[in-house]
Amino acid sequence: xxxxxxxxxxxxxxxxxxxxxxxxxxxxxxxxxxxxxxxxxxxxxxxxxxxxxxxxxxxxxxxxxxxxxxxxxxxxxxxxxxxxxxxxxxxxxxxxxxxxxxxxxxxxxxxxxxxxxxxxxxxxxxxxxxxxxxxxxxxxxxxxxxxxxxxxxxxxxxxxxxxxxxxxxxxxxxxxxxxxxxxxxxxxxxxxxxxxxxxxxxxxxxxxxxxxxxxxxxxxxxxxxxxxxxxxxxxxxxxxxxxxxxxxxxxxxxxxxxxxxxxxxxxxxxxxxxxxxxxxxxxxxxxxxxxxxxxxxxxxxxxxxxxxxxxxxxxxxxxxxxxxxxxxxxxxxxxxxxxxxxxxxxxxxxxxxxxxxxxxxxxxxxxxxxxxxxxxxxxxxxxxxxxxxxxxxxxxxxxxxxxxxxxxxxxxxxxxxxxxxxxxxxxxxxxxxxxxxxxxxxxxxxxxxxxxxxxxxxxxxxxxxxxxxxxxxxxxxxxxxxxxxxxxxxxxxxxxxxxxxxxxxxxxxxxxxxxxxxxxxxxxxxxxxxxxxxxxxxxxxxxxxxxxxxxxxxxxxxxxxxxxxxxxxxxxxxxxxxxxxxxxxxxxxxxxxxxxxxxxxxxxxxxxxxxxxxxxxxxxxxxxxxxxxxxxxxxxxxxxxxxxxxxxxxxxxxxxxxxxxxxxxxxxxxxxxxxxxxxxxxxxxxxx
Amino acid sequence: xxxxxxxxxxxxxxxxxxxxxxxxxxxxxxxxxxxxxxxxxxxxxxxxxxxxxxxxxxxxxxxxxxxxxxxxxxxxxxxxxxxxxxxxxxxxxxxxxxxxxxxxxxxxxxxxxxxxxxxxxxxxxxxxxxxxxxxxxxxxxxxxxxxxxxxxxxxxxxxxxxxxxxxxxxxxxxxxxxxxxxxxxxxxxxxxxxxxxxxxxxxxxxxxxxxxxxxxxxxxxxxxxxxxxxxxxxxxxxxxxxxxxxxxxxxxxxxxxxxxxxxxxxxxxxxxxxxxxxxxxxxxxxxxxxxxxxxxxxxxxxxxxxxxxx
Numbered sequence: 001x002x003x004x005x006x007x008x009x010x011x012x013x014x015x016x017x018x019x020x021x022x023x024x025x026x027x028x029x030x031x032x033x034x035x036x037x038x039x040x041x042x043x044x045x046x047x048x049x050x051x052x053x054x055x056x057x058x059x060x061x062x063x064x065x066x067x068x069x070x071x072x073x074x075x076x077x078x079x080x081x082x083x084x085x086x087x088x089x090x091x092x093x094x095x096x097x098x099x100x101x102x103x104x105x106x107x108x109x110x111x112x113x114x115x116x117x118x119x120x121x122x123x124x125x126x127x128x129x130x131x132x133x134x135x136x137x138x139x140x141x142x143x144x145x146x147x148x149x150x151x152x153x154x155x156x157x158x159x160x161x162x163x164x165x166x167x168x169x170x171x172x173x174x175x176x177x178x179x180x181x182x183x184x185x186x187x188x189x190x191x192x193x194x195x196x197x198x199x200x201x202x203x204x205x206x207x208x209x210x211x212x213x214x215x216x217x218x219x220x221x222x223x224x225x226x227x228x229x230x231x232x233x234x235x236x237x238x239x240x241x242x243x244x245x246x247x248x249x250x251x252x253x254x255x256x257x258x259x260x261x262x263x264x265x266x267x268x269x270x271x272x273x274x275x276x277x278x279x280x281x282x283x284x285x286x287x288x289x290x291x292x293x294x295x296x297x298x299x300x301x302x303x304x305x306x307x308x309x310x311x312x313x314x315x316x317x318x319x320x321x322x323x324x325x326x327x328x329x330x331x332x333x334x335x336x337x338x339x340x341x342x343x344x345x346x347x348x349x350x351x352x353x354x355x356x357x358x359x360x361x362x363x364x365x366x367x368x369x370x371x372x373x374x375x376x377x378x379x380x381x382x383x384x385x386x387x388x389x390x391x392x393x394x395x396x397x398x399x400x401x402x403x404x405x406x407x408x409x410x411x412x413x414x415x416x417x418x419x420x421x422x423x424x425x426x427x428x429x430x431x432x433x434x435x436x437x438x439x440x441x442x443x444x445x446x447x448x449x450x451x452x453x454x455x456x457x458x459x460x461x462x463x464x465x466x467x468x469x470x471x472x473x474x475x476x477x478x479x480x481x482x483x484x485x486x487x488x489x490x491x492x493x494x495x496x497x498x499x500x501x502x503x504x505x506x507x508x509x510x511x512x513x514x515x516x517x518x519x520x521x522x523x524x525x526x527x528x529x530x531x532x533x534x535x536x537x538x539x540x541x542x543x544x545x546x547x548x549x550x551x552x553x554x555x556x557x558x559x560x561x562x563x564x565x566x567x568x569x570x571x572x573x574x575x576x577x578x579x580x581x582x583x584x585x586x587x588x589x590x591x592x593x594x595x596x597x598x599x600x601x602x603x604x605x606x607x608x609x610x611x612x613x614x615x616x617x618x619x620x621x622x623x624x625x626x627x628x629x630x631x632x633x634x635x636x637x638x639x640x641x642x643x644x645x646x647x648x649x650x651x652x653x654x655x656x657x658x659x660x661x662x663x664x665x666x667x668x669x670x671x672x673x674x675x676x677x678x679x680x681x682x683x684x685x686x687x688x
Numbered sequence: 689x690x691x692x693x694x695x696x697x698x699x700x701x702x703x704x705x706x707x708x709x710x711x712x713x714x715x716x717x718x719x720x721x722x723x724x725x726x727x728x729x730x731x732x733x734x735x736x737x738x739x740x741x742x743x744x745x746x747x748x749x750x751x752x753x754x755x756x757x758x759x760x761x762x763x764x765x766x767x768x769x770x771x772x773x774x775x776x777x778x779x780x781x782x783x784x785x786x787x788x789x790x791x792x793x794x795x796x797x798x799x800x801x802x803x804x805x806x807x808x809x810x811x812x813x814x815x816x817x818x819x820x821x822x823x824x825x826x827x828x829x830x831x832x833x834x835x836x837x838x839x840x841x842x843x844x845x846x847x848x849x850x851x852x853x854x855x856x857x858x859x860x861x862x863x864x865x866x867x868x869x870x871x872x873x874x875x876x877x878x879x880x881x882x883x884x885x886x887x888x889x890x891x892x893x894x895x896x897x898x899x900x901x902x903x904x905x906x907x908x909x910x911x912x913x914x915x916x917x918x919x920x921x922x923x924x925x926x927x928x929x930x931x932x933x934x935x936x937x938x939x940x941x942x943x944x945x946x947x948x949x950x951x952x953x954x955x956x957x958x959x960x961x962x963x964x965x966x967x968x969x970x971x972x973x974x975x976x977x978x979x980x981x982x983x984x985x986x987x988x989x990x991x992x993x994x995x996x997x998x
Contacts, residue, residue, distance in 0.1 A: 013780060014801040014818055051801075147805075149816045151832050153774040153843035153986050155993060160816070161832070163777075192794045254802060285824055286802075303824055305798040315798045318823025321863055325760045332754065351951070 002063040003041075004170035006128075007203035008136060009048075009055035010179070011164040011187050017051065017253035021219060023143055023159070024049035028056055030139035038131055039065050048207070048217040050256045053187070055217060057203045061169070065125025072098060074117040077108060091117070128169065133176040136167075140178070156180045164188075171202045189213025190256055192307060214308075215256040223252045226304055229260035230288060233302050237262065239290045241302055244282065251286055255306040262290075263320045267299040269327040273415050276330045279405040284326055285319070333400040334415075341420045342395035342413065352397055355478075358463040358511065361394045364456075367510040368393060371455035372448070374506045379496045381447035382425065389429035389452045392417060396430075410434040436486045443490050450490050454498075455507070457483040461524075462508040466515030470523065484527045491555035497629075499553045500524065525552060532562060541566050544682040557631060564633035565682050571637075573644035574687075580647045581684035584671045587656060594668045602666040607646075607653040614646040615673055622677070636681055647674070691790050694856050694870045694880065698744055701768050701850065704789045705742035708782060710770065713743035718929060719936040722747055722808075723769030723849055727928060730811060731970050733773065733836045733845040736990035737981035742770045744852070748936065750899075750943035753892030756885050759864040760854055763891055764884070768850040774986070775832055775846025783820070783830065783848055790859060797822050797858075806831045810935055810959040812838040812967070815847070827855045837967020838960075842994040843986055853880070895943040904946075908937040908955075915962045924969035931962045 015023065028047040035042055041062040048055040074080070074094035080103075082088050087095070087103065095103065098119050109118045140158075148157040156162075156179050167174045167183035176183045186197040187210075194213035200206050207217055216222045226248065230241045252258075269277060274297040281287040287301040301323065309315045350362040358364070369390035376386035396402050396413035414431030429448035433456055436443055444453045460478055464470060471480045491498055501521055508515040529542045545552070545561045552558045568574055588594065603609050618639050625635040656671065658664045678684050691697045706712050716726045723745035724730055732739040745767050753763030772779060780801070784794060792799075801818035806829065808814070817831035829849040833841045856868050866881035911934035918927035938955050941947050947955060974980075979987055 014803070016803045018803070147816065147834075149832055149834055150842065150844050151775055151846075152777065153989075155842075155989065192799070254800060287824075303798075305823075306800050307795070307798050309796055309798065310793070311796045314796050315823045318797065318825060318858065321857065322823070322825040324863075325758055328758055329761065332758070 003060040004063065005203040006058040006061045006132070007055070007166060007168040007200065007206055008057075009053055009166040009187055009200075009206070010140075010162055010181075011053050011166075012158070012162050013160045014051045015049075015054070015160055015253070017250045019144070019146070019159075020049050020051070020253035021249060023145075024054055024056075024219065026143050027054055027139060030142055031056060031058070031135065034135040034139050035061070038135060039068075039125070040128060040131065040135075047219075049219045049253075050215060050217055050222075051254060052191070052256065053215075053217065055166075055206070057206065061128060063128050063169075065127075065131070067125050068123040070121045070123065072119045072121055073109070074098075074106065074119060077115040077117060080117055094119075129174055132167070132169075132174055133178065136176075136178060154180055166200055168200065168202055190215050190307075193257065216258075219252060222255065222258055223248060226252060226258045226260065229258065229304075230302060233260055233262050233290075237290060237298075237300060239292055239298055239300065240295075241288050241290055243288060247282055247286060247288065251304045254286065255304055257306055257308065259305045259308055259312075260302050261305050261312055261316050261319070262300060262302045263316045263323070265299045265301065265320065265323050265327060269331060270297065270299060272327070272331045272334050273412070275408055275411050276334065276401060276405060277327060279408055280326045280330045281323065283405065283407075285323060287319075287323070329404070330401070333404055337396075337399040337401055337412070337416060338419050342392045342416050342422075343420070345395040345398050346391070348398040349394060355463065355467075357467045361397055364459060365391050365394045367459050367507075368452060368455045370510055371459060371503070371507050372451040375451040375454055375496075375498060375503060376448065378498050378503070379447065379451065381451055385423060385425045386429065386448045386451040386455075388422070389426045389433070389448050390455055392422070392426065393430045393433045393452055393456065436482075436489065439482055439485065443486075443493055450494050450496065454487050454490055454503070457487050458504060458507040459510065461487075462504060462515060462517060462520055463511050465517075465520045465523070466508060466511050470519065481527065484524055485531060488524070488528050488531060488555060492559045495556040495630075497554065497556070500555055501551075501553050528552075528555070528558070537562060537566050538688075540686055540688050541569065544684060544686045547686060548682045549676065549679040550681065560630065561633050561681060564637050565687075567634065568637040568641065569687065571641050573641040576644050576648055577641065577678075578684050578687045580644075580651065581675070581678055581687075583651070584675050585683075585685040588668065588672060588675060591668050594665065594672050596665040596669045598669045598673065599662075599666055602663055604663065605654050607650045608667070608670065611646050611650045611674070612670060614643055615670070615677060618643055619677055622680075633681060640678060640681070643674075691859055692869065693860075693872050694852070694868050697790060697852065697856055697859060698766075698768065700789055701786060702742065702744075704786050705770050708740070708772075710740045710742040710772075713741050715743060715745050716932075718932050719748045720745065720932055721749055721935065721939060723767040724808065724811070724813075724847065725932055725935070726769065727925065729769060729771045729845070729847065730813075730836065731925075731928065731967075732771065733833050733841055733847075734839055734967055734971050735974050735979055735982070736842065736987045736994075737773075737974065737979050738843070738983060738986070739771065739773045739845075739981060742768070745769050748939070750895035750939050753888070753895050753943070755892040756866070756888040759866075760857065762853070762865060762884075762888055763895060764888065765865075766852040768852050770848040770850075771845055772848075773845040774843030779846045779848075780830075783828070787822075790855070792822070792858070798824070801830065804829070809956045810938075811836065811963045812960045813963075815841075817847075822855075822858060825854055825858070827851055827858070837970075838964040839967050839971060840994055842990050895940060899940045899944050901941060901944050901946045904937045904941050904944075908934050908941070911937065912958060912962060915965065919965045919969050922969060922973065924966050924973055927962075927969065928966045931959065931966055934962065935959050 024047040028045050032045050042058045043060040045056055045058050075090035080088055080091040106117045106119050109116045145159045150157055151161040158179055162179045162181055164187060165178055165181035165183045166185055166187055167176060168185055173183055173185055185200050189198055190213055198209060198213055200209055210217050234241050278289050281289050281301050287303050290298045290300040292298055303319050305315055346362055349365060350360050352361045354361050354364045369387045372386040372390035373383045376383040393413060396409055396416060399412055401412045402409045410433060411431055414427050417427045417430050425446060425448045428446045429452045432444035432449040433452040435453055444450045460483060461480055464478055464480060504517040504520055508517045525546055529539055532542045533539055542562055544565055545558060621639050622636045625632040656667045691700050702712055713728050726745055728741045747767050748764050750763055752761050754761050800821045802821050804819040806815045806817060813836040815831040815833040819826040820828035820830055831847045833845040833847060835841060853865050860868055862868060866885055868880035870878045870880055870883050911930040914930040915927045
């Protein structure tokens with residue numbers, strides 16, 4: 001079987017850096033899928049991507065599709081001929097669809113349902129030379145491109161204008177036309193450091209020839225080169241370069257030949273909050289910033305140039321000249337914002353719509369203040385501080401700085417609150433109220449910060465459920481999933497004494513007395529279950545807690561219960577006790593309502609007396625099993641585990657469904673007592 | 689040898705693009721936020737007609753005023769605008785050659801095309817392209833128009849917009865617009881500050897502090913009504929002048945922070961509706977003339993695949 005490597009390169013104008021790695025990954029995935037679909041075997045597909053090219057190499061691509069044999073089933077023999085023995089309509093139709101003139105090539109196939117006519121169609125496999133164009137076109141047409149474009153007077157569309165196309169199979173050019181380009185073996189190197197067209201003989205020299213022409217075609221290799229260069233800068237400057245992985249990806253997508261150059265800016269700018277300086281460097285200039293060994297921002301930056309300049313100092317000087325007015329702008333915004341207080345910004349917040357049906361950000365701020373105050377009261381924090389922070393937490397949305405750098409919202413509010421002379425707790429709460437800003441991200445640390453963070457999120461959550469816009473599988477524009485998880489994590493980590501159901505009701509009530517919290521509460525518990533599953537705690541453990549007699553109101557308490565149950569499941573007694581609970585649950589379900597009180601005089605077997613005594617003792621013990629103010633579920637579970645031998649003995653010796661009705665209901669009442677004792681913590685019958 | 693003065697730079701670019709077949713136009717004599725507003729770009733980008741033009745356009749962006757204190761941000765500055773329709777295959781190379789003509793050595797400087805897609809909500813227009821960076825500074829906007837005034841662009845216009853002052857900082861090796869040498873003769877050297885500094889300070893004050901908000905709102909309403917009236921009279925070019933005036937009044941109101949965020953969106957939509965009306969009326973007027981500047985093949989493709997113009 002003939003195999004050869006296939007090289008494809010589309011040489012384009014500069015591609016969008018934020019989607020470059022996605023584009024090449026998708027192209028490779030698509031090509032693999034199309035090759036597989038076409039039954040063209042290969043060993044591997046490697047993608048290459050630079051700002052000016054998308055390429056891939058298929059290793060050991062087979063030249064020929066296998067021959068195919070397809071069995072096609074026609075009409076039943078019975079239905080194939082009419083009474084005169086002439087082919088029926090069903091048969092002639094089938095023959096036509098097979099491209100046959102008569103039935104000579106059909107075979108009889110015996111089945112339990114009768115005899116059928118079948119045709120073994122043989123199709124010889126196609127050649128890669130004929131198939132490859134379609135495979136590539138299909139793969140290109142389903143790339144994830146946000147907006148395709150036209151150029152010139154052509155009607156062709158792609159992510160950016162396309163200039164040339166390489167398509168080599170071994171050393172042979174496979175002639176085709178894709179996106180108006182004739183395939184060939186030439187491309188271009190670096191835009192400035194290489195000259196004219198370069199020839200590629202085969203896939204084997206693609207990477208090397210391009211490197212000779214100052215292009216590192218492999219995305220990951222370029223990324224590594226940049227990382228190594230940044231490490232060198234760290235050594236020279238005796239400082240740390242902060243590498244944001246997203247920025248590294250973007251920068252890798254902006255260069256074909258990376259060269260790290262470091263520059264400096266006027267230290268006077270360090271009086272501006274460093275987050276603003278970092279944003280100016282990162283979002284406008286794609287610079288990496290440097291901090292000293294204590295983590296303090298240095299007046300330095302690193303840019304990744306796309307050239308080995310004849311005069312690197314000219315490039316550095318140029319970059320220094322750019323960053324200075326950028327930082328001057330940040331300083332200008334900072335000074336301008338400080339001329340008004342956050343409080344005086346509130347009026348302008350009434351012009352900013354939060355959500356058409358849920359009012360402006362001023363409305364939201366007032367609601368947050370109220371909810372945060374309620375939360376603070378519950379958790380024993382200072383309610384007036386939480387209210388103040390809640391009211392002011394959105395006021396930086398109308399500041400010039402946040403207008404320019406939206407990612408600084410909250411943070412800038414904190415700086416301005418400090419400048420306005422607000423209490424430290426208010427400053428901190430405003431700063432941290434967006435936390436956690438990503439899944440698994442840092443949580444607010446201050447009591448007021450926690451209150452405002454929860455209040456803000458629950459306001460959004462109850463509001464969107466209230467107007468019937470809950471998140472769906474694909475649509476979650478307000479990031480409700482992440483925000484709900486944020487509330488859960490804050491409550492649990494800070495062990496807040498907060499009734500979440502009541503808080504949801506307060507939050508919903510701020511929107512409208514009509515807004516129900518049933519669906520939101522269920523949504524929150526669903527997210528909580530998912531959160532546990534992500535930590536390896538199975539769904540039945542959480543469900544046992546969720547469907548116990550003790551409704552989940554305090555999330556921190558719920559967490560202690562879930563974790564105790566999870567521990568309990570590893571105990572040797574667990575299996576028997578779970579089985580006993582299942583058995584009792586079944587018995588009680590069949591028995592219906594049981595309202596008889598237990599009458600000790602009706603006990604007959606010693607095991608009955610023993611169980612009753614043990615249940616009484618356990619109940620009494622569990623009432624006092626506490627860790628400070630919190631329930632000690634671990635101790636309670638141990639107590640319950642201690643019941644195992646007594647319960648087992650009971651079922652060995654006692655027939656619950658006794659003939660005498662009084663004895664029977666007395667036994668059922670005893671079992672109910674036992675069941676309730678467990679149900680107070682969790683429904684153990686739900687554990688698998 | 690790099691170009692020594694601001695005015696020489698303009699002359700060099702004009703000469704270069706004239707040699708590429710561009711019609712050299714003069715600045716439009718009205719306040720605009722960008723060279724794109726000039727009818728030689730905005731209107732000529734519509735329909736199947738070919739067109740190549742280059743011109744200097746002073747631009748006013750009231751919110752960018754810094755009282756002359758920021759080294760490279762002014763509320764009034766110059767763009768050098770090139771529009772090539774259809775965009776030629778070698779448009780990037782043509783642009784880079786223009787930099788060489790200005791004395792920029794691309795083997796010294798780090799020149800890059802960095803994605804920056806353009807959208808003008810008021811013009812109902814968008815395009816894909818880049819800002820061109822030289823050593824990290826944005827010196828040019830480069831855009832392939834995809835839609836203008838709500839109409840699909842075919843053939844596609846390639847637009848190249850040089851920021852003249854920023855480019856001049858490099859060529860002259862200075863840090864601040866004010867230090868730029870505008871002209872130099874044996875007897876006198878005139879700087880950018882000599883020409884513009886006082887103007888920049890006064891206009892920043894006007895934009896931020898003195899512009900009469902009430903009168904500007906009234907002016908906006910008047911321009912809107914005029915545009916509608918002139919469109920009804922099938923006078924798209926006259927109507928377009930009032931769109932430009934309305935747009936500038938809105939920009940001033942924005943600088944005065946007189947427009948709330950919700951209102952802002954409404955104003956943008958109002959200007960956009962006017963731009964769309966003008967674009968359609970201009971298209972209709974050119975169609976009535978049978979698109980005199982179009983070549984046959986393009987015109988046929990346009991009518992069959994893009995728009996029958998109805």
